[in-house]
Amino acid sequence: MDLIANLAHGFGVALTFNNLLFCLIGCIIGTAIGVLPGIGPVATISLLLPITFGQPATTAIIMLAGIYYGAQYGGSTTAILLNLPGEVSSVVTTLEGYKMARKGRAGAALTVAAVASFFAGCVSTVLVAASGPLLTSVALSFGPADYFSLMLLGLIISAVLAQGSVVKSIGMVVFGVALGLVGTDVQTGQQRFTFGIPELSDGIGFVSIAMGMFGIAEIILNLERPEARSVMSGKVGSLMMTREEVSRAIPSVLRGTTVGSLLGILPGGGAALASFGSYMMERKVSRGRAEFGTGAIEGVAGPEAANNAASQTSFIPLLTLGIPANAVMALMVGALIIQGIQPGPRMVEAQPDLFWGLIASMWLGNLMLLVINLPMIGLWVKLLAVPYRHMYPSILIFCAIGVYSLQNNVFDVYQTVFFGLFGYLCSKLRLEPAPMLIGFVLGPMMEEHLRRAMLLSRGDPMVFVQRPISATMLAIGAIALIAMLLPNIRKGKDKALQE
Amino acid sequence: MKLNTKDLLSAGLFIGLAVVGLWLNQDHNLGTARRMGPGYMPMLVFWLQIILGGMVLFFGLFNGPDPLAKWTPAEIGFLIGGAVAGVAAGMIAARIPGFPSSGWNSLGIGIFVGCLVAAVPPGWRALFLPSAAFTLFGLVLEPLGFLVAIIVTVICASFADKEHLERPLGVLGLIAFLCTLCWAIFIRYLDIRVPLWPQL
Numbered sequence: 081m082d083l084i085a086n087l088a089h090g091f092g093v094a095l096t097f098n099n100l101l102f103c104l105i106g107c108i109i110g111t112a113i114g115v116l117p118g119i120g121p122v123a124t125i126s127l128l129l130p131i132t133f134g135q136p137a138t139t140a141i142i143m144l145a146g147i148y149y150g151a152q153y154g155g156s157t158t159a160i161l162l163n164l165p166g167e168v169s170s171v172v173t174t175l176e177g178y179k180m181a182r183k184g185r186a187g188a189a190l191t192v193a194a195v196a197s198f199f200a201g202c203v204s205t206v207l208v209a210a211s212g213p214l215l216t217s218v219a220l221s222f223g224p225a226d227y228f229s230l231m232l233l234g235l236i237i238s239a240v241l242a243q244g245s246v247v248k249s250i251g252m253v254v255f256g257v258a259l260g261l262v263g264t265d266v267q268t269g270q271q272r273f274t275f276g277i278p279e280l281s282d283g284i285g286f287v288s289i290a291m292g293m294f295g296i297a298e299i300i301l302n303l304e305r306p307e308a309r310s311v312m313s314g315k316v317g318s319l320m321m322t323r324e325e326v327s328r329a330i331p332s333v334l335r336g337t338t339v340g341s342l343l344g345i346l347p348g349g350g351a352a353l354a355s356f357g358s359y360m361m362e363r364k365v366s367r368g369r370a371e372f373g374t375g376a377i378e379g380v381a382g383p384e385a386a387n388n389a390a391s392q393t394s395f396i397p398l399l400t401l402g403i404p405a406n407a408v409m410a411l412m413v414g415a416l417i418i419q420g421i422q423p424g425p426r427m428v429e430a431q432p433d434l435f436w437g438l439i440a441s442m443w444l445g446n447l448m449l450l451v452i453n454l455p456m457i458g459l460w461v462k463l464l465a466v467p468y469r470h471m472y473p474s475i476l477i478f479c480a481i482g483v484y485s486l487q488n489n490v491f492d493v494y495q496t497v498f499f500g501l502f503g504y505l506c507s508k509l510r511l512e513p514a515p516m517l518i519g520f521v522l523g524p525m526m527e528e529h530l531r532r533a534m535l536l537s538r539g540d541p542m543v544f545v546q547r548p549i550s551a552t553m554l555a556i557g558a559i560a561l562i563a564m565l566l567p568n569i570r571k572g573k574d575k576a577l578q579e
Numbered sequence: 580m581k582l583n584t585k586d587l588l589s590a591g592l593f594i595g596l597a598v599v600g601l602w603l604n605q606d607h608n609l610g611t612a613r614r615m616g617p618g619y620m621p622m623l624v625f626w627l628q629i630i631l632g633g634m635v636l637f638f639g640l641f642n643g644p645d646p647l648a649k650w651t652p653a654e655i656g657f658l659i660g661g662a663v664a665g666v667a668a669g670m671i672a673a674r675i676p677g678f679p680s681s682g683w684n685s686l687g688i689g690i691f692v693g694c695l696v697a698a699v700p701p702g703w704r705a706l707f708l709p710s711a712a713f714t715l716f717g718l719v720l721e722p723l724g725f726l727v728a729i730i731v732t733v734i735c736a737s738f739a740d741k742e743h744l745e746r747p748l749g750v751l752g753l754i755a756f757l758c759t760l761c762w763a764i765f766i767r768y769l770d771i772r773v774p775l776w777p778q779l
Contacts, residue, residue, distance in 0.1 A: 131764070131769060134769055245586070245635070245638075247631060247634050247635050247638065248586070248589055248635055250631055251589070251593050251628065251631040251632065251635060254624060254627050254628045254631060255593065255596070255628060257624050258596070258597075258600060258621070258624050258625065258628060261620065261621050261624065265607075265617035267617070268608075268616065268617050270607060270608075270617045272607060272617055272621065273600070273603055273621075296709065296710070296713065299709055300705055300706050300709055300710075303705035303709070303739055303740060304705045304706070467742075468740075469737070469740040469742050469743055469749075470749065470753055472709065472736065472739075472740075473712075473732070473733045473736045473737060473753060473757070474753070474757055476709055476712060476713055476716075476732065476733075476736050477716070477729055477732060477733065477757055477761060478761075479713070480713055480716040480717070480728075480732065481725075481761060481765055481771070484716075484717065484720060484773070485765065485769070485771040485773070488771075488772055488773070489683075490682065490683050490684075490687065490717040490718070490720065490721065491683045491686075493687075493713065493714070493716060493717030493720075494683060494686055494687055494690055494714060494717055496713065497690055497710050497713050497714050498690075500709075500710055500713070501706075501710060504706060505592075508585075508647065508648075509585045509586075509588055509589045509592070510585055510589075510645075511589055511592075523624075527620040530615070530620065531615045531619075531620075534612055534613060534615060535613060535614065538613050539611060539612040539613030539614075541612065
């Protein structure tokens with residue numbers, strides 16, 4: 081069995097002292113920011129990107145991945161205990177989880193959240209391992225036209241699934257692509273939109289955009305809102321679940337894992353979407369649906385399984401096709417490119433250490449998180465005693481040092497301020513920054529593929545509909561767009577995302 | 580009419596930036612569809628953005644009302660004042676020989692002054708003081724070193740939260756904590772190339 085041999089290789093990589101250490105660090109940081117409202121995985125990963133440059137690529141990605149799925153574990157803790165979602169993906173956990181805590185079953189809710197996450201993490205890790213090589217072999221038969229259409233589909237879906245107006249989100253995607261044009265044209269070497277600034281000839285700094293739009297802009301928005309943090313009331317109680325709770329939770333965990341794994345693979349999907357999807361499903365089909373709203377364990381088990389499954393399967397499009405499914409994955413692309421690795425279908429073969437090591441580390445990381453979270457829950461809750469007025473100067477300093485150390489150039493610092501102010505403006509105008517970041521990452525690759533496809537077809541744009549793979553992608557994209565124009569579906573989406 | 584102000588402004592932003600982009604794109608050779616020049620993709624992208632901006636504009640005429648938050652006259656005044664002061668400070672700095680005009684310092688001085696002026700009304704402090712602090716870090720880091728940069732940045736940023744003013748000791752504690760932590764991570768462990776102490 082190739083798979084087993086490969087996984088064994090992966091564990092060999094992941095179990096080296098350094099990788100194990102950074103997996104643990106990633107999981108701890110992830111849990112911490114999951115617990116803390118006001119700082120999410122996107123901001124944290126962009127903050128820590130510069131720190132990872134000195135490390136080998138595998139170690140860097142292992143740590144960054146740990147932050148992402150670790151945040152899914154941590155987010156549920158405060159959601160259950162304090163009715164305070166630490167992450168967007170744990171918003172739905174507050175609905176049933178906090179009610180369970182009010183009924184004195186906080187311990188059971190925490191246990192089911194952690195165990196459901198662990199189970200989903202194990203299943204989705206296997207899924208990533210199995211589908212990776214499979215999808216890779218498919219992807220190798222892709223021509224430039226197919227790639228272009230695939231990326232276009234990814235952009236469309238990421239815009240369609242973003243919060244708020246679809247047209248505005250597509251506008252942000254296009255704007256992101258436009259920002260990606262800045263810099264030296266790869267084929268002719270001509271400088272485009274650089275205004276003669278030498279620092280821009282390599283393009284606008286990816287880290288500057290991410291830190292500005294997600295780090296600084298978020299600080300400003302948090303400062304504008306008055307701080308609302310309740311103190312934990314009551315006790316966690318016994319962590320043990322009753323027999324009835326176990327039997328009710330099991331089917332929900334299975335359903336949540338399935339829903340989450342599928343929604344995670346979808347471009348534009350990810351942990352937040354998965355937990356919403358699972359909650360909607362549990363409310364319709366689970367045995368305890370009558371109890372929803374009063375603390376049904378299904379409403380914790382399903383979404384928690386789903387968000388963790390999705391946070392791991394969303395690596396599939398990245399690792400096999402080189403296409404980021406959401407903003408966190410866009411950051412991973414950034415991290416890989418800075419390490420000199422071009423994400424894409426050749427990565428599985430060219431970087432077996434990275435691919436299999438990452439998969440093995442995901443499983444190990446889930447195991448660590450189970451241990452980090454359950455027995456030490458009290459410790460994490462204490463973290464909430466750190467007020468935001470102490471957090472934000474620290475985040476600012478870390479951003480500033482990180483962005484400067486990229487190229488030892490203060491221009492990057494000023495560029496980041498600019499994107500911070502721009503990000504604030506965007507949020508005031510309800511323009512989503514995440515689709516823009518994905519557009520920025522995919523834009524330059526799309527231009528390359530578009531040029532190559534048109535060169536091969538001798539300038540005939542019909543090539544995009546003549547190739548079956550490409551035509552399918554475009555058809556799916558068109559359907560997704562048309563579906564959003566139908567009022568019923570759009571209302572359903574808005575409801576799902578706002579609840 | 581149910582005007583959606585946010586959408587109309589978004590549309591203006593999209594269309595305005597795209598028009599500027601198209602104008603700048605005149606310098607680039609378009610090429611043909613078969614052999615695309617450096618200007619081909621930008622042309623497609625900016626036209627698409629204009630179309631999308633037009634759609635946002637059209638929908639924005641009907642799906643409102645969604646007004647912006649009300650600004651006080653002081654907020655508007657100091658926002659404009661900040662922009663003017665920032666540009667002026669940057670231009671003056673660029674003419675003064677020595678530190679203010681070397682490298683990107685004039686840009687930094689411009690942003691810093693602009694943000695400080697705009698931060699005068701209390702409503703803008705959350706927005707412009709962290710931005711000013713971040714810029715200050717860039718200005719101070721190379722001449723005065725890592726530790727001074729952390730200290731001034733934290734002090735400047737802490738004015739953005741009223742509670743810091745009531746408890747100045749907390750800020751001191753934070754500075755001590757951050758100086759130690761950042762020294763350990765960035766200087767000791769990562770060994771980034773940056774002066775630690777003032778360069779005199």
